[in-house]
Amino acid sequence: MPALLAETFSWLEQTRFANEVRIVPHLYPVLMSVHVLGIALMIGSAFIVDLRLMGYGRGTIPVTVVARSLLPLSRAGFFIVLVTGLTMFAAVAFTVGSSGAARWKLVLIILAGLNILLFHGGVFRGVAAWDLHAPTPVSAKVAAFMSMVAWTGVIFAGRFLAYS
């Protein structure tokens, strides 16, 4: 880990805030539980959208209905995950930052974010043409597959923070 980053993480985990997160009884396991709920909300709804893009429910549910109903839930889940995740990170910044899985997790989150930007700025603009009956374009299927792979990877990397 670069020295500046190491110093920043060490400083972060010695802050009063980080100390409270470690010390207040039950706070850490509560944060972990809420983090898991946030993941369920975020990834659960995102994966349903991804499955629809991959063809599941074609002819029954319009892509736009699935996306408009579920993506806001997914974003709410992401917000919950972000807040609880950063709070827990502060408590163990140096240790978790030096885990081999930390870079995987960060890179995969960036990858998943890029995938979202590309999808919404690109193929999704033409959704009217394949909303209900037409097969989804290959690039939309690729984006859905990338989403599922990247977020699955983020979960694994997140869990491996404590083991590698």
Added chain:
Amino acid sequence: MNLLRRLLGCRSSAVHLAAAAAAATIINAFPVLAHHGWSSFDTRNAYYANGTVTYVRWGNPHSEVHLKVEGADLPTNWSQRSLPPGADQANGEATLASARPYGGEHDELHLVLAGPSWMERWGLSRPLDVGEKIEIVGFLDAAGDQDLRPVMFWLANGQGVWQQLTAFPTTPEPAGN
């Protein structure tokens, strides 16, 4: 429109590939610290050391303490030492029997300890303090760096504190004489 979609499809695939390649290159050998379970510790050989606490990061999900090693010879009454409250008898006795002096290169060991609620269950309801003397016996990180995970430790007043919750990957081997 179709062409545009194809182009976008291609572009996004290329970006995906590039990002995946970048991810693969970024991952490198890193000082590895593992905290849960004993899988990344070499549980064949237990090591004993005593010394002074120089750094404490107490709290969840687990505490970290640095120990300045001041002695590593087993105390003379080692074979009579009793297990701390809450100890698993088989694992505790195997660890005591496997204990040998820590002879590693580091003057300071980084100890990975249980979180406060387990610590309390095992009889220690306060954080360790910098400057405090303790004795430890436990296992070194299999990667061979400074991390040691105590199976148990003792305070200056003789109070023993147990630390093991999950199974060892391999049975500790008795130390040769």
